[in-house]
Amino acid sequence: MSPPTVVTLSSSPAPLPPVSTVILGTGSYAPAGLLTNSELSKRVDTSDEWIVTRTGIRERRIAGPEEATSDMAAKAALAALADAKLTPADIDLLIVATITPDLPMPATACIVQAKLGLPTTAACFDLNAACSGFIYGLDTASAMIASGRYRHALVIGAEKLSAIVDWKDRTTCVLFGDGAGAVVVGGSSRPGLGLVGTRLGAIGESVDLLCIPGGGSSAPATPASIAAGDHTIKMKGKEVFKLAVRAMEEAARDILEQHGLHADQIACVIPHQANLRIIEAIAQYLELPLERFFINVDRYGNTSAASIPIALDEARRAGRIKPGDLTLLVAFGAGLTYGSALIRW
Numbered sequence: 001m002s003p004p005t006v007v008t009l010s011s012s013p014a015p016l017p018p019v020s021t022v023i024l025g026t027g028s029y030a031p032a033g034l035l036t037n038s039e040l041s042k043r044v045d046t047s048d049e050w051i052v053t054r055t056g057i058r059e060r061r062i063a064g065p066e067e068a069t070s071d072m073a074a075k076a077a078l079a080a081l082a083d084a085k086l087t088p089a090d091i092d093l094l095i096v097a098t099i100t101p102d103l104p105m106p107a108t109a110c111i112v113q114a115k116l117g118l119p120t121t122a123a124c125f126d127l128n129a130a131c132s133g134f135i136y137g138l139d140t141a142s143a144m145i146a147s148g149r150y151r152h153a154l155v156i157g158a159e160k161l162s163a164i165v166d167w168k169d170r171t172t173c174v175l176f177g178d179g180a181g182a183v184v185v186g187g188s189s190r191p192g193l194g195l196v197g198t199r200l201g202a203i204g205e206s207v208d209l210l211c212i213p214g215g216g217s218s219a220p221a222t223p224a225s226i227a228a229g230d231h232t233i234k235m236k237g238k239e240v241f242k243l244a245v246r247a248m249e250e251a252a253r254d255i256l257e258q259h260g261l262h263a264d265q266i267a268c269v270i271p272h273q274a275n276l277r278i279i280e281a282i283a284q285y286l287e288l289p290l291e292r293f294f295i296n297v298d299r300y301g302n303t304s305a306a307s308i309p310i311a312l313d314e315a316r317r318a319g320r321i322k323p324g325d326l327t328l329l330v331a332f333g334a335g336l337t338y339g340s341a342l343i344r345w
Contacts, residue, residue, distance in 0.1 A: 021142040021185055022194030023343065024086070024152070027079025028181040028313040029072050030300065033062035037174070044170045051174045056276025060177030060301035062162045068102045070111040072180035073158035076309070077116055084184040086152060088116045091184075093153035094124040095141055097133030097305035099334070100160045101126060112156065123150070130210075131272050131333025132200075133157055133305030134181070135341050138329075139198040141185045156182040157305035164212060166232035175274070176233070177301035181309025196326075196342040199255045203336040206243060210235045210334040244274065244332040245281045251340035252286060252330050259342060261326070263288050268320050272331035273297035273307045282330065294320055304333065321345055 036059045037048035051057055063072065073096055081087065096109040103111075109124035118124070123144075129136040134157035141153035158180035165173045188194055214230025215221050225231065248271065256263060263286040271279050276297055283290045294315040303310060308329055315321050322345065329341040 020188045020191055020194040021145045022188040023183045023345075024186045025080045025082070025084025025184040026182070026309070026313040026316050027076045027081070027083055028179070028310040029075035029079065030061040030179045030310070031063040031067055031072065033064060035060055035062045035177075040174060043167060044173060046170045046174055054275075054277070055175060056279075056295075056297050057174065057301045058298045061179055063160050063178040067160070069098055069100050069158045069160045069180075070102045070108050070115060072160070072178065073098075073108065073112045073156045073182070074115040076158065076180035076182040077112065077154050077156055079313075080154065080182040080184050084186075086184060088118045090152050091116075091118050091154050092122045093141060093144055093150040094118060094122055095127055095137040095153065095155050096125075097127045097129065097137040097155070097157045098159055099128055099130050099133070099304055100164055108158075129305070129333065129337045129339075130335055131274065131302070131304045131307060132331040132335070132337040132339045133333070134308045135198065135329055135331050135339035136200060136337070137305075138183070138185070138195065138341060139200060139339075142195045142198075145185060145187050151186060153185045154182060155185060155309075156180060157307070157309045159304045159306045161233075161302070161304060164232055166229050169232070171237055172233050172235050175302045177303050179300060179303045179306045179310055181306050181311075181313055183309060183312070193344050196344050197255060197259055198339065198341045199251050199258065200337075200339040201247070201251070202338070203243065203247065206239075206336045208236075209239050209243070209336065240336075241275070241278065243336060244278050247332045247336070247338035248272075248278070248282050248330050248340075249285045251332075251338050252282065252328060255328070255340040255342055261342075265326055266292065266328045267322070267325035268315055269293045269328045269330065270308055270311045270315060271329075272333070273300060273311060274302045274332070307331070
């Protein structure tokens with residue numbers, strides 16, 4: 001009997017971690033459906049003046065009945081890939097930040113993978129940090145690329161919030177809209193560029209201030225819970241407003257202090273687009289003119305995890321972000337989560 005054949009597999013050395021991780025391209029997508037405040041006032045007891053005065057929102061985009069979160073995510077991703085001059089074959093990591101997955105299981109990222117034709121060797125998963133989800137996803141992708149084990153990541157924030165809103169509740173239904181934004185992240189050998197740093201956190205003791213109370217393992221769906229509307233967004237607005245301002249102020253302050261920067265060194269602030277009054281409060285705290293902030297809440301409303309990447313893409317395409325600029329991202333959402341990120345372009 002001949003001895004067994006020994007096969008030696010050759011392997012290339014592991015790539016060195018990149019010095020920094022940079023955003024190579026951005027993209028966004030908004031569904032065609034447009035719902036103005038005037039049209040909304042025909043559904044619920046509200047008015048354009050009431051909504052604009054309290055939130056700054058004038059209209060929002062609503063996805064069609066056959067348009068899923070994954071559809072919007074894929075369209076935003078294709079735009080980001082085109083901007084980065086890459087193809088789906090170049091992506092080996094996909095993160096979808098969302099609170100409105102296509103299905104409870106599997107991850108919407110796997111559905112997006114199939115729609116984009118990403119390699120089956122790509123790591124794909126969802127991330128749920130609500131309105132802070134994109135910053136959480138960006139930090140996660142950056143760390144995974146910096147490890148040297150991944151080369152190009154797609155980070156997508158996508159939401160179909162119209163599917164989980166109680167359209168009879170004027171305190172919440174006026175706030176939310178649908179859409180998706182995406183970025184392609186890769187490594188760079190040029191130090192000082194890309195994601196300079198992040199500050200993430202959560203206030204878990206305040207979960208009940210903004211949540212969907214029904215449908216999870218602690219409260220499975222029942223006819224009674226469906227009839228009670230427990231599967232739609234519930235929010236204690238005044239309490240959330242106060243915590244949002246405080247958490248976003250602290251996240252912005254901490255990231256600037258961490259890197260020895262002053263607010264006036266920030267060329268553009270891209271805040272989560274939840275409420276114009278919150279953005280105005282942050283501007284006042286940072287002692288920056290409101291013109292330094294990129295604001296599109298009037299056109300989209302609150303799109304949760306999609307909010308910042310949509311605004312980031314629009315800011316770049318509008319010329320608000322230039323090479324060498326420092327951009328500050330700051331967000332707050334259900335969880336209650338919060339986060340900030342500094343990017344040098």
